[in-house]
Amino acid sequence: MTQIYTKAEQVIVWLGPAENNSDALMECLQEIGQEAADLAIESYLTKERLPLLHKIMRNENPEDPVSMQYQPLMAKAVAKLKNLLHEMVAWNERLWFTRVWVIQEQALGSDPFFLCGYKTVRLDLIPFAMLIWDGCVSQATVEVPPTGADEFRRLLLKAQDRRSSPLMAVRRRRRNFLKGVGPGDDFYHVLKKAYVDGDAQATQSRDRIYGLLSIATDADKLGITPDYVTEESHPTFIEAAHALVRVGRIEMLSFSQFPKDIEGLPSWVPDWRSTLEHSYLYAFEDADKLIVQASGESSIELVPTDNRGVLGIRGMIVDIIETTGDVWRWETDREFRYKLLQTIRTLCEEAAAKGFGHEIYEHNDRQAEAMWRVPVADLYWTKGVSYHRPGSAVKSDYEDCMNVLRLLSLTFESFPQEERQQLLDDFYRQIPGQSNYSENMDKLSGKRPYMTRQGYLGMGPGEACPGDVVVILLGSRIPYVLRPSGDGTMYCFVGEAYCDGVMDGELLTKREKTTFLIA
Known part of the structure; x- marks a missing residue:
């Protein structure tokens, strides 16, 4: 199938019959996507130029000729797509988007089209249309109705949770790779896009591996040969794990998560199911340089074993x-967030009492900083400053977070008017810092101190x-x-x-x- 999709002049992807007003959505995606393509939106899809596109869509310079071209398109996108939110959700829930084997169908074709009922849309136009729509949403240009506001916001979020996004990313990077303008996706990154960023599924579990090999730029180097003769599927995953480690992808271990749904897997081998959670490094992998390097500049050193199940x-x-403290999850109530911070503070005090701080840290001040570095894994992001290791200024965000969470546990009405007003003033002043710090804590959801x-x-x-x-x-x-x-x-x-x-x-x-x- 790889050669068929690659050599075909056109690939038509059948999504199913028309339903849930899909005709209107298909027409809209084609129209908005084509107009965005005519404005050369694809030229902005690089790490260097994407911030320029965001400025254009924010209309930071209304007199800029390019910004002036984009504003009518954004207004049109809002007018059309805000009435198609239910259709977006229904379209996204079509079974086609969940199957492993169809990833190569859209990734390898030179000019694929989606066919839904009798309507078609050029696949490469869909990300452009969605980029324009997301820009409208982020700029709050989508008017929230006065009645049913909460329900509308939930619908808006659900419509933006698109299964197609990871698939489109695989396709775009492969196209750039074939043009010689990008590295493409190696097997590790294809697996991540399919099962961590996305929720791809396969009838035969071993196809979680075999169904993606044709897309990976390093498939030949991996040396994985499809085997449908062996009755058990776990040898396929063991072979894939060994291949990934052999080419240096030790970070694969982060996706060996429990419980696994394939019997017989060694503890270190991922099952690549569709419910895997991101590594806490997820948001920082696109940083300009490696922000953390626990093993320094060292390289993997493998030791041969007689058992393929042993690494x-x-x-x-x-x-x-x-x-250890309790497991913490970001979606739990604020009391649990506060409890986590208190637990880490207590552990910091107990650690300092052990007297080994001089062997771990360069100086006592750095040991004291563990209190606010540990809850965010010493990795920070804000809108003003991109991915970085936090400096001492983040301590203020930590203190704001602690104070806001503490204030939320109080009954304000029990305080005298003057004191209550002071507490409220402090509360609202510290909300931005609390929000920054809480958002940076969330990447450690599912972990325990x-x-x-x-x-x-x-x-x-x-x-x-x-x-x-x-x-x-x-x-x-x-x-x-x-x-x-x-x-x-x-x-x-x-x-x-x-x-x-x-x-x-x-x-x-x-x-x-x-x-x-x-x-």
């Missing part, structure tokens, strides 16, 4: 986990428990948590972690290398 790899032991025996602090996987080991594998950007077997010769993989004080390669000069056998 032999070199690394360093940070320490053994002594204490921990402290090791020597006083290392961090956030580990939800399954972590006392006795587990925090390690840094050579070639990895972040630490991981392993669980030693009874005799200490083997380990089980538990999950990814953040560990304060080791994220810049500090342990390379403090620890001896050791071999981990992970089953």
Whole structure:
């Protein structure tokens, strides 16, 4: 099928019969997308030029000729698409968007079209139309009706949650790769787009692997040969995991998450199901440079084993986990966010009392900063300043967050009028800082705080428990948590972690290398 899709003059993708007013949506996507293409919107889809497009859509310079061209198109998009939100949701829920094998159908064709009923839309125009629409939404140019405002906002959010977006990203990057103007997507990134960013599914579980090989730019290097003879499917996933590690994609381990839906998988091998959660590095992977490098400039060192289910790899032991807090999820009530911050503060105090701070940090001031660095994994983002390691100014956001969460637990009516007004003034003044800090905490959803025996602090996987080991594998950007077997010769993989004080390669000069056998 790869050669058929690649060599075909035109690929027509059948989405199904017309329903839920899909004709109107298809016509709108074609019209808005084509007008955006005529304005050369694709030329802005680079890391360097995308901010320019955002300025144009925000109309920051109304006298700019390009901005003047875009504003009528945005007004048209709002007028047409705001009445098609239900249609967007229904279109997005079509089964075609959930199947693994159809990803190559749209990614490999030179000029594919979607056919829905009797209406067609050129596939490459859809991202342009959606980019214009998203720009309208972000600029709040979509008027919220006076009645049913909450329901409308929920519908608006649901309409923007598009299954097609990861698929379109794969296609665009492959097109650029074939033009020689981009790296394309290797197998690791195709897997992420399909199962972490998206929710692709396959009838046969092994097709989660085989159905994407044709799209990957490094497929030949991986040496994965489809096998439909072997009855069990888990060997396919083990082979894929070994291939990814062999080409340096150790970060694949972050997607070995539990519980798995394929029997017989070793603890370190991802099952690539469609419910995987992002790594906490997700938002920072597009930064101009590597923001964290726990293993420094080291490369992966693999150790041969007799068992294909065992990963032999070199690394360093940070320490053994002594204490853990509760698992935290961003969608829980604010009381749980406040409890997490209080737990980390307590662990910081206990760690300082151990007296090992001088071995972990360069100075005492840095040890005290763990209180506000750990809850955000020492990674920060704001609209004004892009991806970065937080400076001391973030402490103010942390304090605002603590204060706002504390104030929300109070009964304002119980205070005298003057004191109540002061509390309210403080509350509203600190909301922006609280929002920034809370948003940066959210990437650690599903993790729990921990402290090791020597006083290392961090956030580990939800399954972590006392006795587990925090390690840094050579070639990895972040630490991981392993669980030693009874005799200490083997380990089980538990999950990814953040560990304060080791994220810049500090342990390379403090620890001896050791071999981990992970089953």
